[in-house]
Amino acid sequence: MNSRILKTLEFEQVKQLIIPYLATAQGKEELAELEPISDVSRIETWLDETQDGMKVHRLRGGIPVPKIENIRPHMKRIEIGADLNGVELAQITRVLTTTRELYRFIEELKESEIEFLRLYDWAKQLMHLPELTKRLKTSIDEDGRVTDDASDALRQVRQQIRRSEQSIRETLDGLIRGNNARYLSDAIVTMRNERYVIPVKSEYRSVFGGVIHDQSASGQTLFVEPKQIVELNNRLRQQQIAEKNEVARILSELSAELVPYRKEIIHNAYVIGKFDFMNGKARFAKEYQAIVPEINLENQVTFKQARHPLIPSEKVVANDISLGKDYQAIVITGPNTGGKTLALKTLGLLQLMGQSGLPILVDEQSQMGIFDEVFADIGDEQSIEQNLSTFSSHMVNIVDILNRANEKSLVLFDELGAGTDPQEGAALAIAILDEMGSRSTYVMATTHYPELKIYGYNRPNTINASMEFDVDTLSPTYRLLIGVPGRSNAFEISRRLGLDHQIIESAKQIIDGESQDLNEMIADLENRRKMAETEYLELRQSLEASEKIKKELEEAHRYFYEEREKELAKGRKEANKLVETAKEEAEKIIADIRKMQLSGGQNRVKEHELIDMKTKLSGLSHAEDHLQKNKVLQKAKAAKKLKVGDEVMVTSYGQRGELLKKVGNDQWQVQLGILKMTVAEEELEPLAPVKEPVQRVLSTVRSGNSSHVSTQLDLRGKRYEEALGEVDQYIDGALLANYPQVTIIHGKGTGALRQGIIEYLKNHRSVKSFEFAPANQGGNGATIVTFK
Incomplete structure (x- = not known):
């Protein structure tokens, strides 16, 4: 792209807007070299990187890139054998630690399965050097100072320096206090020529002896190293020289360790600069509400x-x-x-x-x-x-x-x-x-x-x-x-500013007709445009109102279905409560029947007692008012009107009977075998008369399902109470079916169920005998019962 257009359109000023969002020297260098290109593939790559940077900024707040200086001059120096100072090594350490942090950050993005266009490709180019990073991080702190952990020798000499400095200060503190304070310009300890001294008045220069290192501008104060600490200062100076030599040795050693990895470190800095540039473009996009087109x-x-x-x-x-x-x-x-x-x-x-x-x-x-x-x-x-x-x-x-x-x-x-x-x-x-x-x-x-x-x-x-x-x-x-x-x-402007109307009309006549026609055409176009804009705004308002109504209807529709589901759930919950209550009462009635059956001895439960119990069971159901209002059901009910003498099925008992008379509005007296009972009309269904007379009265009160009773009852896997209940019902059914004997399979197990069945059979008045089945038919896992 020609450089003239960049200046004319102020492209460099736009680049200046991005600089505050960059943290690294490499990133700023990327921006400085940036110019428009016409290579489609490279433009797509650049825009993909920008898109990735915006995505990371949106999801994670940006790529973690700290401030990093240009390290290429440092790497050039170690390449020719020079040693780096602490600050330069600290800057290289920042590159290595940033590489480590970026490596971890990219891995977390991968684990989250976040897709990027170019980010992962750049991340693959980072060379993580953990041992070298650890060595530099341990030896150099962020401001370039060599740490005590850099070597054992450095730690020891620094400990000696601290002890020497403490001894010197304690000695000097003793000299500047008490009576000696009158010889001093100020009771302080200071330094001259890297040695500890005290400020002594010039007239008392000989009081403390030692060496004079400096004097004040007025000559009234001499900075004296007292003779008591000369040897201590000498020792401290030797230790400081030893420290300096050890630091220089460590810096040289660390610089040498960088040489084999100089290309990798430089490339890491380059990739970090790319990430920084992606960050900068993303932050610029957020600040200026820009997008990738x-x-x-x-x-x-x-x-x-x-x-x-x-x-x-x-x-x-x-x-x-x-x-x-x-x-x-x-x-x-x-x-x-x-x-x-x-x-x-x-x-x-x-x-x-x-x-x-x-x-x-x-x-x-x-x-x-x-x-x-x-x-x-x-x-x-x-x-x-x-x-x-x-x-x-x-x-x-x-x-x-x-x-x-x-x-x-x-x-x-x-x-x-x-x-x-x-x-x-x-x-x-x-x-x-x-x-x-x-x-x-x-x-x-x-x-x-x-x-x-x-x-x-x-x-x-x-x-x-x-x-x-x-x-x-x-x-x-x-x-x-x-x-x-x-x-x-x-x-128009002249008219609004007050120019005389005749002057304006004269001016209009002066210009040629073609120009006047053109201006009128343009004015007409503008009027039409404004009318179109007005109509557009009106349609827009109507559309917004329609969308608002649609949204309200959708909300109401959703609310209706939510409330319906809530009511249904509430109804099911209440129904379940009623069922649980009915089950509890039914179990209580069944328990009473079983108790009467077991304790009856020779006095078996009478037929009318059984029917009375069934009446109690039928009384557990609740009428549903909404069914009474159902016109379809009312018509169906009217189609089967009952009259005296009709044969009906009493649905609550499953028994056939004959209507004797109507009692009240919705109840009938029904002949059930030898019994007369009052039954609700809704429990009666008209039946066709039976052609053959009933031979046995007893059969009219037996269950219609008695002919389907099996000769075996399998109780394996049943709970104790449940099993005994089934045995009780099964024995009644078997007796109604006139079976001479039946087999009850209870399994071997712990023997608790088998013992309970034996106790039950001992007390049943209709049981003649019982014994375990033969070995080839289950042995003591089944009991054969013979009736009287």
Whole structure:
């Protein structure tokens, strides 16, 4: 990309906006070298990296990259055999520890199964050096100081230094206190020439003896090293020299250890810089509400709500800019200060940012093209040195553009043809635009010339545009209007400012009819546009109201089903409670029957007692009011009206009977065998009369299912109480079926169930005998029962 366009569109100023978001020298170097390119694959890679950086920033707050200085000079020095100082080693240690932290961070992202486009590829290039990192981290702290843990010798000499310093201070503290304080300018301990001294008044220089190292500017104070600590200072100085030598040895050793890994360390710093640059672009995108656009290989540019990054967000006006799909040239007409040049720069600058892999200030679903070159002729480039006028300087630039532009170029013309005679300038502007159109070049141009207002109507792939002007406030709105040519608002503005009506009308008559017709056409287009906008807003409001109603209906629908499910759940819960209560009462009644059966001895339960118990069981059911209101059920019930003498099935007992008389509104007296009972009408079903008379009275009160009783009862796997209950019912059924004997299979198990059945059979008055089955039929796992 030509360097002229970068300066014209202020691309470097945009890069300056990203610098505060970078932490490493390598990242800043990446930004400094960044320029727009036209290689599609590289642009896609850059944009993918930007997308990854924005994704990490959204999910994890960014990639953990600390401040890192440029280490390439350090690595160059160790390559030629030089030793690094502590600060330089600390900076290299920061690179290695950051590599370790990034390695862990990337692994966590992988474990979370978060997908990225390029992040993992860069992470694979990091070379983690754990042993070297640990050695440097242990030996050098963050400010470059060699730590005591760097070597045992260094730890020991520093301990000796601390002890020597303590001894010197204790000795000096004893000298400056008490009576000796009168000999001192100040009762403090200080240092001169790296030796501990005290400030002594010049007249008392001989009191403490020792060595004088310095004096004050006035000469009144001498800094004396008392003779008591001379030897101690000498020893301390020797220890300090030993420490310095050991530190130098450690630094040399550490520098030598870096030599085999210098390429890996440099590349780690490079990759960290890439991550830092991804971070910086992501933070810039968040701050400026920018996105990564889609790439349209057919160069159909669609920038939705495009904003210029160098204008404060509270002042910038967003505009929709599109080029390349329905038209390849846009001609913006209208007066100055309306924002034409800004629209031109916004298109060019956003395109350059996109082709540099930077996020751009547009809304989602925006698309960018890929242009081999972007050219611009913007601003007053009059040159005194070259003796060029405004027109000449523009023409020199335009000639250069015409020599290089092709079908893959984007050209931006500001005030095309300005600076010369209006008619000639307009003719030149039209000719230049026609030449660009013949090359299929993508063009956005601004102009004052009225001749170009109809240019978009007469040329294919070309459209007019203008910047909106609010006549009421006499100020531009900076909104770009595609498809509407600009018009002069001089007459309207003059009228609002109070110019006489006759003067305005005279001026209108002076201009030629074609210009007047053109202005009227433009005014009509503007009126139609405003009407369309009004209708759009009305439709938008109606749509929003409809969507609101739809949302409320969906909410009500959802609420209805939620409440229905709640009520159903509540009903099921209450029904389960009723069932549990009924089961408890039924079990109690069954237990009473069993108790009467077991304790009856020879007095077996009477038939009427059994029926009475069944009546109690039937009384456990509850009437459902809603069924009484069901018209379908009422009609079905009316279709089976009962009358005296009908044969019916008493559903609660499963017995056939004959109606004797009606008792009350919904109850009947029924003859059940030898018994007469009062039964609710809803429990009666009419039956066809039996053709053959009943031979045995007893059979009328036996269960209709008695003929289906098996000759064996298998109780294996049953609980004790449940099994005894089944035995009781089974014996009754077997007796009703007139079986001479039956087999009860209870299994061997612990013997508890077998013993309980034996006890039950001993007390049953209808059991003649019982014994275990033969060995080939289950042995003591089954009992054969013989009835009387």
